[in-house]
Amino acid sequence: MVRQYASPLRALEIFAPIQRTRTTSVTSFSSRGLNRRPIVVSRLSEPFGSRFGNSKSISSTSTAVPPHLTPKPPTKADPKIPQIHWSDNIPLSLPPSLLLPNHRTHPPWTLTCSPPSSSSSHPDSLTRTFTFRTFTAAFRFMTLVAEHCKKRKHHPTWTNTYNEVTVTWTTHEPQGLGPKDVEMAQFCDDVSRELGERGVDELSE
Numbered sequence: 001m002v003r004q005y006a007s008p009l010r011a012l013e014i015f016a017p018i019q020r021t022r023t024t025s026v027t028s029f030s031s032r033g034l035n036r037r038p039i040v041v042s043r044l045s046e047p048f049g050s051r052f053g054n055s056k057s058i059s060s061t062s063t064a065v066p067p068h069l070t071p072k073p074p075t076k077a078d079p080k081i082p083q084i085h086w087s088d089n090i091p092l093s094l095p096p097s098l099l100l101p102n103h104r105t106h107p108p109w110t111l112t113c114s115p116p117s118s119s120s121s122h123p124d125s126l127t128r129t130f131t132f133r134t135f136t137a138a139f140r141f142m143t144l145v146a147e148h149c150k151k152r153k154h155h156p157t158w159t160n161t162y163n164e165v166t167v168t169w170t171t172h173e174p175q176g177l178g179p180k181d182v183e184m185a186q187f188c189d190d191v192s193r194e195l196g197e198r199g200v201d202e203l204s205e
């Protein structure tokens with residue numbers, strides 16, 4: 001079963017449980033991934049989790065386990081509460097700009113996550129539809145994003161119909177939502193703004 005949170009407020013409602021269940025993810029991370037390349041979570045602008053005091057850098061260069069990654073006994077997950085499956089079990093701070101954008105300018109990204117008890121293979125992801133004035137602008141958007149994908153070696157699942165482009169970001173290996181998904185979602189927002197994406201108010205006219 002996969003729940004989609006079309007409403008940003010609904011997505012935010014699930015954040016409190018997500019924050020509380022972080023220790024489970026962290027345990028897995030410390031046993032699997034400390035020697036992986038460093039990922040600096042605080043590079044993401046305006047970390048969403050800063051409200052919860054968890055915007056920290058994770059570096060694999062130190063052999064000591066940072067205090068915030070010290071394994072704790074796993075808490076029993078409530079099977080009814082959806083949790084984000086983070087790629088590599090590394091919890092990230094999601095920038096609020098992705099989930100709570102200005103509705104006059106553009107719609108938010110939809111965060112999709114599966115309940116822990118789910119056997120769904122549907123990966124956690126960020127999805128959003130961009131609407132431009134013309135097909136040419138939509139195609140230009142796809143070209144600019146594609147060029148950045150080549151550089152970052154990270155690629156979207158997307159569809160295009162005339163002036164609309166629907167983009168989904170997820171990480172395949174290790175499966176889940178990862179830092180590049182957040183980075184690329186922000187890149188799409190920036191490029192679409194420069195290309196004059198149609199705002200929500202305009203769309204309802």
Ligand SMILES: C[C@H](O)[C@H](O)[C@H]1CNC2=NC(N)=NC(=O)C2=N1
Pocket residue numbers: 153154155156157169170171172173
């Ligand atoms: C080897 C190469 O970096 C990987 O296969 C990349 C390619 N592009 C990708 N794109 C996306 N969206 N997720 C991935 O996990 C991914 N993996």
